[in-house]
Amino acid sequence: MSPAHILVVDDNEKACEMLAYLLTRRDYQVTTNTRPIEALKWMRRPGNIPDLILLDIVMPAMDGYEFVRQLRADPTVAHVPVIMLTARGHADDKVAGFEAGADDYLVKPINAAELDLRIRALLARSRAAMPARPASEATVLTVFSLRGGVGTTSVAVNLAVALATLWNIQVPLVDLALKKGHCAWMLNLTPRYTISDLVESKESTVDSEIVENLLLTHGSGVKLLAAPMSPVDAELITPAVLDRTWPHLLTGYPFLVVDAGSDLSELTLIALERAHTVLLMLAPEMLAVKSAFDALQVFDRLGFNRDRIVPVLNTLFPRHGLTPQNVEKALGRPVGTVIPYERTSFVQAINSGRPLIITDPKAPASLAIATLAHKLSAAEMESEEIANPSQLLSMVQKLSQTS
Ligand SMILES: Nc1ncnc2c1ncn2[C@@H]1O[C@H](COP(=O)(O)OP(=O)(O)OP(=O)(O)O)[C@@H](O)[C@H]1O
Ligand SMILES: [Mg+2]
Incomplete structure (x- = not known):
């Protein structure tokens, strides 16, 4: 199976670089984007739909909650699982994340092994839940x-x-x-x-x-x-x-x-x-x-x-x-x-x-x-x-x- 393709959306360039480093070392294919609005557009292009998204919450142009809401409203990408990453660990934040449509939630600083585990679990769950899709799209x-x-x-x-x-x-x-x-x-x-x-x-x-x-x-x-x-x-x-x-x-x-x-x-x-x-x-x-x-x-x-x-x-x-x-x-x-x-x-x-x-x-x-x-x-x-x-x-x- 080809390596899972993970999209990291975080306005902080250093955070993107760090996550890309951790993930590529574990053999994931990684794309990073510091601009959420652009990332949503990029994803809709043929061949770009990722297997999973790691998403920051606090971002200037569009926050993570709105990003997930828009993602879930778009039938071409609505199925992509999302893990929210944030410095905020309050229960209210988690509830808001899940309500917006996130699948999992991790509090920064990120532990590489835990991140890998959560990604694997979520990928396995989403693959099992995915309706049988035709081999190719039009x-x-x-x-x-x-x-x-x-x-x-x-x-x-x-x-x-x-x-x-x-x-x-x-x-x-x-x-x-x-x-x-x-x-x-x-x-x-x-x-x-x-x-x-x-x-x-x-x-x-x-x-x-x-x-x-x-x-x-x-x-x-x-x-x-x-x-x-x-x-x-x-x-x-x-x-x-x-x-x-x-x-x-x-x-x-x-x-x-x-x-x-x-x-x-x-x-x-x-x-x-x-x-x-x-x-x-x-x-x-x-x-x-x-x-x-x-x-x-x-x-x-x-x-x-x-x-x-x-x-x-x-x-x-x-x-x-x-x-x-x-x-x-x-x-x-x-x-x-x-x-x-x-x-x-x-x-x-x-x-x-x-x-x-x-x-x-x-x-x-x-x-x-x-x-x-x-x-x-x-x-x-x-x-x-x-x-x-x-x-x-x-x-x-x-x-x-x-x-
Ligand atoms: N290769 C061609 N040789 C001669 N006439 C042509 C050729 N291709 C198109 N036409 C003529 O050009 C005209 C415009 O064609 P068409 O309606 O397909 O263009 P369009 O770009 O869709 O126009 P619109 O902007 O109005 O939608 C038609 O009358 C058509 O018959
Ligand atoms: Mg025409």
């Missing part, structure tokens, strides 16, 4: 642009259809471009239910069955969580509303595609933070490149790993666009995929409500999106037994052999 692919109008929805929809078609699987698509809600239109689905239907719920997460009933099923295998019917209702969709469905979407399927639109709202930031890959859309014109550059700077400031961001250059115009080389130079990093210009077929696809990848899978733009979908999913799906490889899969495989 790979989240978030499509985003700061510019708008550069093909974000076209790519999100066609990418979801491509994944479903390539592997004969169901792929949830979440429309978080809340004020536009174009995904349902592009798939010709009547939004009988939308994410708005979760606004009234009092639960922090809802049953899988309820989520399944809200998803609109497309013939390709895509299952859409549609945006609100009216842009006015977008304001009611808070992160808590999204989180009523998120755990189910994450554990029920191998991939989850999000159309994150072109706003940097709290909700899109969550979809970006939780993404394994962010497809950053841009067109070959200066304003789109500037917006993509600005987005990359924001991602840098938020501490996103650069490898997670794939710039996708969508050739929106037949002539006079910047070359991919010039775009790369201006961005300061390579473009992951170029989607060719389609004179009429994208517009026809929108007007007919039938995604391009279905109406014309051999169109250059379809092949570019299918190849991208394959690149993002092949490693995960290769281990699966594919009884009847889809035509799209054979086509993409042939293409990759010849290129």
Whole structure:
């Protein structure tokens, strides 16, 4: 078994260093963070969820009690066990800690052997209590642009259809471009239910069955969580509303595609933070490149790993666009995929409500999106037994052999 990963949250840098020293000597993998708010955000990113948290109580920006409260309210990390560490040994403090949701409590100065014992006991308890989790959670692919109008929805929809078609699987698509809600239109689905239907719920997460009933099923295998019917209702969709469905979407399927639109709202930031890959859309014109550059700077400031961001250059115009080389130079990093210009077929696809990848899978733009979908999913799906490889899969495989 890999070593348990422990997150230490303490505003005192020296205390963090001391605990990291004690714990690494006992073969734990340790991450420290002196800023609780940042630590909560960091934890929500893929691959960062720790096995256990050691938490100081008195911290300036957010105290340990509030930290645990927020942790327990977030379904993606609510299960992580917490040991509170404090200089205060009063019974009232302990009660407050347990009430907030801590699992154990240790008074400083810390004795290394006792700390190790408590950690082992708590890890054993939490492993035993953990519901059987699927071997892997969905790979989240978030499509985003700061510019708008550069093909974000076209790519999100066609990418979801491509994944479903390539592997004969169901792929949830979440429309978080809340004020536009174009995904349902592009798939010709009547939004009988939308994410708005979760606004009234009092639960922090809802049953899988309820989520399944809200998803609109497309013939390709895509299952859409549609945006609100009216842009006015977008304001009611808070992160808590999204989180009523998120755990189910994450554990029920191998991939989850999000159309994150072109706003940097709290909700899109969550979809970006939780993404394994962010497809950053841009067109070959200066304003789109500037917006993509600005987005990359924001991602840098938020501490996103650069490898997670794939710039996708969508050739929106037949002539006079910047070359991919010039775009790369201006961005300061390579473009992951170029989607060719389609004179009429994208517009026809929108007007007919039938995604391009279905109406014309051999169109250059379809092949570019299918190849991208394959690149993002092949490693995960290769281990699966594919009884009847889809035509799209054979086509993409042939293409990759010849290129
Ligand atoms: N490769 C392409 N070639 C030609 N036209 C394209 C291409 N990609 C997208 N389009 C067209 O660009 C327009 C905008 O596409 P889309 O709605 O997907 O963009 P968006 O970024 O989601 O826009 P919004 O900001 O409004 O949500 C559509 O009319 C679509 O047909
Ligand atoms: Mg859109």
